[in-house]
Amino acid sequence: MTSQAGTGTEPAAAGGSASSSLTLESVRAIAKKDFQDSVRSWLFWGLSVFFFTLMAALAGFIAWAEPEELTTLGFISLISQVCKLVIPLIALVLGWKSIAGERETGSIKVLLSLPHSRKDVLVGKLLGRTAVLSLSLGIGFVIGMLAVAFAVTEFSFPAYVAFLAMTILYGLAYMSIAVSLSSVTRSTTMAGAAMFGVFVLFYIVWNSIRSALGLLMRRGYIDGVSYMTTTLTGQQREMTRLPDWALFIDMIDPGTAYQNTITLFSGLSGENIGTTFNEAAFPNGLPFYLQDWFSLAILLFWIVVPLVVALYLFDRGDI
Amino acid sequence: MPAITVDNLTKSFGQTLALDDLSFQVEEGEVFGFLGPNGAGKSTTINIVLDFARPTSGDVSVLGMDAQQHSRAIRHRTGVLPEGVDLYDRLTARQHLEFAIQSKNADTEPERLLERVGLVDAIDKKAGGYSKGMAQRLMLAMALVGEPDLLILDEPSTGLDPNGAREMRKIVREENERGATVFFSSHIMEQVEAVCDRVGILRDGEMVAVDSVEGLRDSVEGGTTLRVTVDRIDDDALQAVRSLPDVGDATVEDRTPPTIVVTVDGSKTAVLSTLEDRGIEVRDFSTTEASLDDVFQSYTTDTGVHAR
Numbered sequence: 001m002t003s004q005a006g007t008g009t010e011p012a013a014a015g016g017s018a019s020s021s022l023t024l025e026s027v028r029a030i031a032k033k034d035f036q037d038s039v040r041s042w043l044f045w046g047l048s049v050f051f052f053t054l055m056a057a058l059a060g061f062i063a064w065a066e067p068e069e070l071t072t073l074g075f076i077s078l079i080s081q082v083c084k085l086v087i088p089l090i091a092l093v094l095g096w097k098s099i100a101g102e103r104e105t106g107s108i109k110v111l112l113s114l115p116h117s118r119k120d121v122l123v124g125k126l127l128g129r130t131a132v133l134s135l136s137l138g139i140g141f142v143i144g145m146l147a148v149a150f151a152v153t154e155f156s157f158p159a160y161v162a163f164l165a166m167t168i169l170y171g172l173a174y175m176s177i178a179v180s181l182s183s184v185t186r187s188t189t190m191a192g193a194a195m196f197g198v199f200v201l202f203y204i205v206w207n208s209i210r211s212a213l214g215l216l217m218r219r220g221y222i223d224g225v226s227y228m229t230t231t232l233t234g235q236q237r238e239m240t241r242l243p244d245w246a247l248f249i250d251m252i253d254p255g256t257a258y259q260n261t262i263t264l265f266s267g268l269s270g271e272n273i274g275t276t277f278n279e280a281a282f283p284n285g286l287p288f289y290l291q292d293w294f295s296l297a298i299l300l301f302w303i304v305v306p307l308v309v310a311l312y313l314f315d316r317g318d319i
Numbered sequence: 320m321p322a323i324t325v326d327n328l329t330k331s332f333g334q335t336l337a338l339d340d341l342s343f344q345v346e347e348g349e350v351f352g353f354l355g356p357n358g359a360g361k362s363t364t365i366n367i368v369l370d371f372a373r374p375t376s377g378d379v380s381v382l383g384m385d386a387q388q389h390s391r392a393i394r395h396r397t398g399v400l401p402e403g404v405d406l407y408d409r410l411t412a413r414q415h416l417e418f419a420i421q422s423k424n425a426d427t428e429p430e431r432l433l434e435r436v437g438l439v440d441a442i443d444k445k446a447g448g449y450s451k452g453m454a455q456r457l458m459l460a461m462a463l464v465g466e467p468d469l470l471i472l473d474e475p476s477t478g479l480d481p482n483g484a485r486e487m488r489k490i491v492r493e494e495n496e497r498g499a500t501v502f503f504s505s506h507i508m509e510q511v512e513a514v515c516d517r518v519g520i521l522r523d524g525e526m527v528a529v530d531s532v533e534g535l536r537d538s539v540e541g542g543t544t545l546r547v548t549v550d551r552i553d554d555d556a557l558q559a560v561r562s563l564p565d566v567g568d569a570t571v572e573d574r575t576p577p578t579i580v581v582t583v584d585g586s587k588t589a590v591l592s593t594l595e596d597r598g599i600e601v602r603d604f605s606t607t608e609a610s611l612d613d614v615f616q617s618y619t620t621d622t623g624v625h626a627r
Contacts (some may be wrong), residue, residue, distance in 0.1 A: 026422065033418045113462075116422060
């Protein structure tokens with residue numbers, strides 16, 4: 001080892017930086033510290049109270065309205081509408097400063113002065129913040145359940161727990177996006193801009209894509225797929241739908257993917273609500289990438305890919 | 320085996336050259352003062368030693384290991400007090416230390432560490448309410464976790480009152496006696512002279528001097544400055560004074576009566592007798608010892624006394 005001294009003229013040391021390793025104990029230590037830290041933040045509790053209030057109001061309204069034959073999945077799909085919109089907001093706000101903020105105040109040097117790698121920091125932060133988010137989700141779901149359980153005929157606890165797990169997975173996907181972006185930006189201002197960009201992308205841009213594609217199809221720029229369907233009055237009608245690839249683009253949005261996975265719980269609650277896409281519209285069968293299980297894969301994609309890219313970038317360059 | 324070896328280290332940020340072919344060693348078991356004005360490149364050097372930043376070229380090895388390849392192993396055996404960083408406002412001193420202890424797999428009580436740095440009363444207070452000095456004490460305590468072989472203290476006196484700075488130096492000595500190597504950066508000379516075995520002076524990314532405190536003092540012309548007030552002066556006498564072996568420089572302050580300012584290392588009487596031999600009347604004289612600050616000044620600025 002000491003032989004390395006005196007070999008300073010070797011150019012090899014210049015560009016090649018050692019990629020750091022990932023250690024379980026370090027990840028755990030950082031996640032624990034980050035959880036302790038974030039769970040005491042007013043910002044977190046502010047967002048949580050907002051979420052709890054929404055859940056209580058929604059569940060309370062459903063219980064008050066007492067719709068006939070409200071099933072567990074019916075309730076879940078109502079709640080999922082709210083979660084789809086609110087969770088990204090909470091995750092982006094919670095994850096925004098996770099690493100950029102520590103870089104700005106320099107406290108990241110406290111973390112990295114200890115025997116942790118940069119990868120440990122990234123993964124530990126992601127898990128710590130997701131744990132905090134999950135705590136909020138868990139409490140919110142209990143509130144929702146207490147308010148509505150008696151209004152639902154045969155409330156399926158397993159389906160509800162599975163839905164909570166899927167919601168946490170959805171939160172993890174947005175947290176992965178948030179923490180990853182926070183790690184590759186140098187200031188909280190830049191990180192904030194990136195969070196806003198993500199918000200605009202998935203709340204506005206992606207939602208417009210489907211309408212835009214529909215418009216293009218009606219104008220004849222995109223060839224739609226025609227199929228026969230039976231209307232309520234029993235008549236056969238020809239319908240046109242977007243081609244498979246256009247439907248797939250819509251599915252890539254994490255929020256859409258999250259909602260599509262809900263049908264996966266029909267087995268747990270003993271209900272059959274069918275699949276996201278009307279099977280009659282696919283006479284040749286549903287391509288695998290439009291099947292509901294693939295939405296789960298898309299959700300996993302949004303967890304893994306931003307993180308992997310960030311792990312690579314954060315490991316290079318200077319803190 | 321040296322504790323830190325820096326070999327031909329260059330670091331540039333875009334067009335700015337922060338470190339220019341820097342080489343030095345910190346020997347095992349010594350207290351090394353890393354001195355330089357703000358912006359000289361001290362933090363950049365420490366950042367590279369700890370792998371927070373990557374060198375443009377050159378090698379750094381710490382405790383016999385490559386700073387980049389084995390950073391985790393290095394940091395496992397190193398205690399760091401980083402400069403100008405915030406703590407976690409919402410966590411207490413105890414939680415900070417528990418995190419450091421868990422991170423290093425160490426077996427220390429947070430209370431004991433805080434007793435050493437004089438912060439045990441605030442153990443369950445959140446760091447958000449700490450003064451700068453308290454935060455500095457907590458960070459020093461975190462650096463001491465796990466009896467590190469190497470302590471890297473970046474401007475450790477920041478925010479400390481004179482008493483706190485003295486306590487900090489005491490801990491540095493204790494750690495050094497335990498066997499730890501201490502690498503200690505500062506922009507104030509007097510903070511390093513009391514504890515450091517050797518001092519390296521960094522200026523504009525280059526090491527301009529590495530020596531013991533006495534050695535540095537000796538290396539600077541104007542160890543003593545002699546001011547002689549005379550009735551008159553001529554070039555001949557001035558040249559004679561300048562040619563004396565112990566004299567570094569001699570200048571005349573333009574006033575009546577004229578005053579000659581002479582920097583001398585050895586005999587002052589030689590200067591006086593040389594003047595008197597040439598018929599110049601010495602009316603008054605005074606001497607001033609060069610302070611270590613002058614030494615530091617001489618290495619880090621273009622004005623004033625000059626390094627030999």
